[in-house]
Amino acid sequence: MSTFERSDQFLQSTADSDAVYAYFLGHRVMDDVMLEIQQSLTKYKLTASMHDTLNKACIGDRMSKLFMLLFAMWLGDIQISGNPRRYEKFPALLNEECTKMLRGKYVNIHDFINNTITLYII
DSSP states (O other), X not given: OOHHHHHHHHXXXXXXXXXXXXXXXXXXXXXXXXXXXXXXXXXXXXXXXXXXXXXXXXXXXXXXXXXXXXHHHHHTSOOOOOOHHHHTTHHHHHHHHHHHHHTXXXXXXXHHHHHHHHHHXX
């Protein structure tokens, strides 16, 4: 078995045991969790325009979906099982990063997503 095959095997086994990791790194399709997020949006008082925008993000590109996933996790709208070693400290880190995002500490959404996912993986 080559080094690349071993690496792929390791990454896949990690993704199989950690749903958060799997969503973040693209080992799992996000369609089901996006439907759950779309359903959770109905409990918020949103204008029709806001609701449409968030629904489009749920069916948009990968970065839009990751953004929606992170904010839904932060708001507690969805529960995803993660590796206890990683997930134990992640809610506090996620709260900090989402607060930074809302206060304008990030220049763009890509930086927010990449930094937050990195904090989970590391």
